[in-house]
Amino acid sequence: MTSATIKLFLPRGDAKSLRTAEISNWTGKAIAAPRTELDDLLAREELEKAGVYILIGSDPATNAPRAYIGEAEVIRERLKQHRTKEFSSAIVFVSKDENLTKAHVRYLESRLLAEASQVKRFILEQNQAGGSRLPESDREDMEVFLAHIRQLLPVLGSDILSPIAQLSENTLQGGLLFCRNKGAEAKGQRTAGGFVIYQGSTAVLGQRPSAESSTFISEKRKQLAADGTLIEREGFLLFTRDAEFLSPSGAATVIHGGTANGLVAWKTKDGKTLKQLDEER
Template sequence: MQAATIKIFLVHGSPSGLRTAELSNWSGKAIAAPRTEISDLLKREELASPGFYLLTGVEPDSGERAIYIGEAENVANRLKGHATKDFWNAATVFVSKDENLTKAHIRYLEGILIEKANSNGAAIVMNSASSGARLPESDAAEMDVFLEKCLQLLPVLGIPDFNEKVDQASESKDLLYCKIKGLTATGKRTANGFIVFAGSQAVLEHRPSAKRMRDKREQLIEKGLLLEKDGHLVFVKDIEFGSPSTAGSVVRGGNTNGLTNWRNSQGIQLKEIEASET
């Protein structure tokens, strides 16, 4: 992504409250608010325009991050219809300041975002499906640029679920390893925590003392993200965790200090690596 200047306006002065975000030389605008300020968000005149929106929160059964992606020609009216959904605690809306977004444009953007969210796997996508929309080549190119700017703003607004995963091959010098009982997991520090790469191995059995980690591991197994193979578990895809310790605990079957159990190829602990960099 290109360097950019972001302008954030805190409508009520709170960094977690109603706020708007814009990029220099961009026709788009983001408006975000926690659910507790949804009434103020709905009063914004921008929301009477076509746009797409993201509802973010926690999936009740699993406790995992959850996201719903929608579009509407009048976003305010559409958001009112989500009052019965209990998982979300924040809404983020994207509109065009020059009012050039059409129904086809926002359906196209919605479809791509749902596909990206499902592919990334950082959050549970609450949408059932989206057909998206086909656009003329020139319009599609224009919307791809618009979407790139939206993706640049989303992490700043507290939505990291579309961040591109780290490429293991291109970052080989920074790889870390967690080993136990002849098994090896490979991972790396990320801006949001710690990623364990596909193909990594984990112990099959939980430790007797494991409680919270037992639930976490069982959720990953139920989702098919950890599969049993030859007496151990294997990561089917790259999975990002909130910390090195959570990642290490999933690998080792119980509570683990990730700062000491993740080591580089020379055997140096992550704790020592980070101490040498400060």
């Protein structure tokens, strides 16, 4: 990914409130807002244009991240139709000129859905969009537009298109680490987003009494089971895909089925703890 100069504007001075984002020498613009400021978002003149949008929320049953990706020739009118939909924030992408057509935004919607589906961080509320056939030059322009969307989404608080770090023996964050408990063994490593447990890892099936005093442990395990990340297999819980956590301890508690100190629970193949690795730096 190429370097970029990003301009953020906070109309209220609050980074969690409505905000806009632009990239130097790019004709696009992003506007993000929490659900509580939907009316303020709808009032902005940029929403009279064609564009794509992402509604971000969580599954009411499992609390797993959920998103709706859409497009419209007039973003404002489409977002009005979502007033009754349950979501916590919205991110809109438009062009500062008038160059985005219906065909362009349909293409972008299709590509966004395909990438979000491949990354698998969010449950998507709709199936793959039909997309649109574009001339080769237009496709290249939209791929550039999409690349800037990828750059701006994390800045605006969403990792929906950010791939989970791939398994690597050599990394500056301590290399491949292991967490073992009662026969279960997990592989993982630190990432820019926190800590990732890799596909094929196992966790203990049951939960310790300490899990009952922590909402996170039981709810996170339920969420991972509900979305198919964790399945029961041969007396353990098996990770069917990579899963990212905010911290090493958050990852370790799921493996242990109870409270755990991730700095001690995660070790190198030689038995050195993550805490020891940190102290050596």
